Amino acid sequence: MSNNSQISCTQDAALRSDIDRSLRHPVMFFFTSGAAWLALSLLLGVIASVKTHSPEFLGEGSWLQYGRTFTAHLNLMIYGWGAQAAFGVVIWLMARLSRKPSKNAGTMLVAGHVWNLAVGIGTLGILSGHGSGKHWMNFPTFVWPVLLLAYAAIAIWVIVTFRVRKSEDVYISQWYVLGAMLWFPWVYLTANLFVNVFDIHPLMAAAINGWFRHALIFLFFTPIAIASSYYIAAKVTGRPISNASYAMGGFWALAIVGPWAGMQMLSGAPIPDFLESVGSAATILVGVPLIIAGVNILKTASGKAETVAHSPALRFSIAGTFGMILLAAAGVIFASPKSLQFTQFSLANYGYDVLALYGFFSMSMFGAIYFIVPRITRREWISGGMIRSHFWTSIYGVLFIFLFCTLLGAFQQGSAQRQYTEAWEFVVQSTLPYTIGMTVAWCFILYANIFFFFHLALMWLRLGRLSSHPTLLTREHGSNPHGKEGNVEDLNEAGA
Amino acid sequence: MSDSSQNKPDLDDNTNVLVNASAVKRENNVLKDGSEPISLWVMLGSALIVLVAGGALFNSNLFNYDELTAASYTRQAQPSDGSGGVVPIPAHKAYDKVGAKLAKASCLACHGSNGEGAGAVPPLAGSEWVNGPSMRTAMIILNGLDGPIEVAGKSYSGNMPSQGSGLGAKELAGILNFVRGNFGNEASFITMEMAQTAIDSSKERNGGQMTVSELNSNYNVDIEGAEFDPNTLVDPISLEPVEADEISPH
Numbered sequence: 001m002s003n004n005s006q007i008s009c010t011q012d013a014a015l016r017s018d019i020d021r022s023l024r025h026p027v028m029f030f031f032t033s034g035a036a037w038l039a040l041s042l043l044l045g046v047i048a049s050v051k052t053h054s055p056e057f058l059g060e061g062s063w064l065q066y067g068r069t070f071t072a073h074l075n076l077m078i079y080g081w082g083a084q085a086a087f088g089v090v091i092w093l094m095a096r097l098s099r100k101p102s103k104n105a106g107t108m109l110v111a112g113h114v115w116n117l118a119v120g121i122g123t124l125g126i127l128s129g130h131g132s133g134k135h136w137m138n139f140p141t142f143v144w145p146v147l148l149l150a151y152a153a154i155a156i157w158v159i160v161t162f163r164v165r166k167s168e169d170v171y172i173s174q175w176y177v178l179g180a181m182l183w184f185p186w187v188y189l190t191a192n193l194f195v196n197v198f199d200i201h202p203l204m205a206a207a208i209n210g211w212f213r214h215a216l217i218f219l220f221f222t223p224i225a226i227a228s229s230y231y232i233a234a235k236v237t238g239r240p241i242s243n244a245s246y247a248m249g250g251f252w253a254l255a256i257v258g259p260w261a262g263m264q265m266l267s268g269a270p271i272p273d274f275l276e277s278v279g280s281a282a283t284i285l286v287g288v289p290l291i292i293a294g295v296n297i298l299k300t301a302s303g304k305a306e307t308v309a310h311s312p313a314l315r316f317s318i319a320g321t322f323g324m325i326l327l328a329a330a331g332v333i334f335a336s337p338k339s340l341q342f343t344q345f346s347l348a349n350y351g352y353d354v355l356a357l358y359g360f361f362s363m364s365m366f367g368a369i370y371f372i373v374p375r376i377t378r379r380e381w382i383s384g385g386m387i388r389s390h391f392w393t394s395i396y397g398v399l400f401i402f403l404f405c406t407l408l409g410a411f412q413q414g415s416a417q418r419q420y421t422e423a424w425e426f427v428v429q430s431t432l433p434y435t436i437g438m439t440v441a442w443c444f445i446l447y448a449n450i451f452f453f454f455h456l457a458l459m460w461l462r463l464g465r466l467s468s469h470p471t472l473l474t475r476e477h478g479s480n481p482h483g484k485e486g487n488v489e490d491l492n493e494a495g496a
Numbered sequence: 497m498s499d500s501s502q503n504k505p506d507l508d509d510n511t512n513v514l515v516n517a518s519a520v521k522r523e524n525n526v527l528k529d530g531s532e533p534i535s536l537w538v539m540l541g542s543a544l545i546v547l548v549a550g551g552a553l554f555n556s557n558l559f560n561y562d563e564l565t566a567a568s569y570t571r572q573a574q575p576s577d578g579s580g581g582v583v584p585i586p587a588h589k590a591y592d593k594v595g596a597k598l599a600k601a602s603c604l605a606c607h608g609s610n611g612e613g614a615g616a617v618p619p620l621a622g623s624e625w626v627n628g629p630s631m632r633t634a635m636i637i638l639n640g641l642d643g644p645i646e647v648a649g650k651s652y653s654g655n656m657p658s659q660g661s662g663l664g665a666k667e668l669a670g671i672l673n674f675v676r677g678n679f680g681n682e683a684s685f686i687t688m689e690m691a692q693t694a695i696d697s698s699k700e701r702n703g704g705q706m707t708v709s710e711l712n713s714n715y716n717v718d719i720e721g722a723e724f725d726p727n728t729l730v731d732p733i734s735l736e737p738v739e740a741d742e743i744s745p746h
Contacts, residue, residue, distance in 0.1 A: 242530050280553070282549075337555070
């Protein structure tokens with residue numbers, strides 16, 4: 001009996017290892033290039049943030065003015081880092097959960113290169129002044145079909161992997177991943193067609209642009225982050241999802257509510273009123289599926305405080321889950337019509353983006369990356385200290401941006417804007433502490449992610465620790481649950 | 497996947513897959529689904545969120561297409577001097593604004609929206625009773641008018657009720673300047689002091705509507721008062737002239 005289970009355990013490990021090997025090139029490519037774009041995006045974000053309070057910074061060259069650096073920063077965060085981290089996690093997660101090694105790593109790798117090329121050209125386009133000027137789709141307009149094609153070449157294999165899955169059970173993460181894979185082309189194609197191709201009323205184009213931003217958050221980044229956190233929480237703690245049927249309810253709630261959000265961005269504009277109020281209500285209501293997933297993940301990991309503290313993957317995923325719950329609260333605060341009057345044209349939108357993209361999505365992706373990379377490179381993370389500082393500087397940075405700059409700053413800026421008898425300088429002055437605070441916070445996050453990129457790049461070069469021990473975020477070595485540490489090759493020889 | 501392939505070293509490795517894949521070997525399995533009870537926090541949080549969302553949805557115009565923008569997004573712009581105070585404007589504009597509001601309700605309903613008159617109601621435009629001596633105009637407004645009257649070459653049998661109730665100096669001056677300065681009329685400017693003089697002399701009467709003969713015998717004069725340049729800058733609310741040094745530089 002014990003022999004049997006040992007064999008199946010070995011077979012299991014062999015299959016996992018097979019899957020990891022089959023996907024190591026695209027996954028590492030997505031992660032590492034994503035992290036590089038993230039570092040660049042944050043550098044541009046720091047520049048843009050400094051420009052808001054010290055416009056003379058870096059002189060008067062048009063390439064580094066606020067209008068270009070800010071949009072390049074945000075779009076790199078979305079398409080350079082966010083989408084690529086999502087691709088890496090999704091292809092690996094789907095293969096693992098479907099128990100199928102991938103046969104199409106090459107195609108995905110090529111598509112990944114196309115995606116990166118398009119992102120690079122798009123960023124140069126923005127910085128050289130050829131951006132489209134449309135929020136969240138600022139790349140020059142010829143870029144979006146290329147991105148969509150590259151996406152299709154990646155996502156199709158995720159869906160195929162699911163189709164040929166070996167296991168009968170469909171895990172909750174697979175639902176979320178499948179949802180995201182199918183929603184993205186719908187959202188992306190619809191929005192880009194209406195905004196960039198069809199000749200529709202510009203007001204409606206702006207409203208659709210607002211919808212695009214929210215749909216991308218709620219129907220792409222959110223489900224992938226939730227999928228990853230459900231998996232990591234269950235995997236690392238070795239416990240089942242706290243309540244699985246409830247988790248399914250959360251998925252369907254997100255699927256039903258998510259697509260309605262976004263048009264409250266144009267509140268007060270002469271578009272049909274129900275578009276705005278439905279957008280407001282949906283952005284608030286998305287909090288329900290977020291809280292369902294968030295509490296479910298937290299309860300899965302509850303009572304395992306030590307594991308949460310020690311495992312980098314779980315620690316980041318749980319932090320991302322708290323970010324998700326904070327995002328639910330942020331939706332309630334910022335999307336209700338009463339506060340929209342204040343926050344509509346303030347820091348609130350950017351703060352919400354930062355919380356969704358970094359505080360929630362990116363933290364979950366970091367968790368997944370810290371889990372996946374040691375498996376596909378078969379090396380352990382080099383430095384626990386580096387991971388720890390990545391974690392804490394990220395947390396401090398994003399919390400400072402959201403709790404201080406966004407919550408306080410948005411309302412102060414909004415109420416200053418409403419004093420329309422005052423000169424605009426009054427608004428700038430009253431927002432000054434928050435913009436300076438934002439610069440400081442971005443510097444923290446930039447610092448964190450430059451080291452994250454180097455750490456990841458070293459892992460990609462297979463310079464990770466060749467150890468039987470995972471890199472845990474603990475300082476003492478005696479209490480390691482994985483036994484005596486040693487070089488795996490030495491242990492192997494000793495065992496043989 | 498045969499046994500032999502597992503035991504062979506990988507292409508770019510010199511060791512067996514399973515040997516140094518320690519991360520893979522120590523992994524937990526993903527367990528079958530749990531079914532712990534639903535957390536109270538989810539219930540409370542969701543209820544709160546649904547409540548707020550319902551408020552956002554149903555406190556709006558929804559499918560009312562007549563209102564283009566929500567009420568809270570429209571605002572009457574006020575002139576400003578940049579420091580929160582109001583910008584002074586020329587007197588004739590300020591008085592005109594005050595008068596236009598009142599005249600619309602009190603005068604133009606009968607005398608026509610352009611002061612052209614209507615049927616039995618004589619016109620304001622080009623009327624000698626409006627453009628002539630200002631005391632006559634003021635007394636008609638304050639007391640009304642009864643009996644036959646000739647206006648702009650046509651005879652009317654007037655019965656105009658008094659419009660004087662609630663009129664202060666500011667309002668009367670506003671109305672006078674409005675009717676005497678619009679519809680092609682170009683009569684002299686009436687200050688608030690002048691309007692007060694007219695109100696005072698109206699009070700000395702014993703009430704009742706004016707007649708043409710009384711107007712011509714007692715009130716056929718311009719209201720007495722100091723000369724006033726209609727272009728003087730005044731506060732748009734109080735209509736008081738603003739001293740030059742009170743105006744902040746721009």
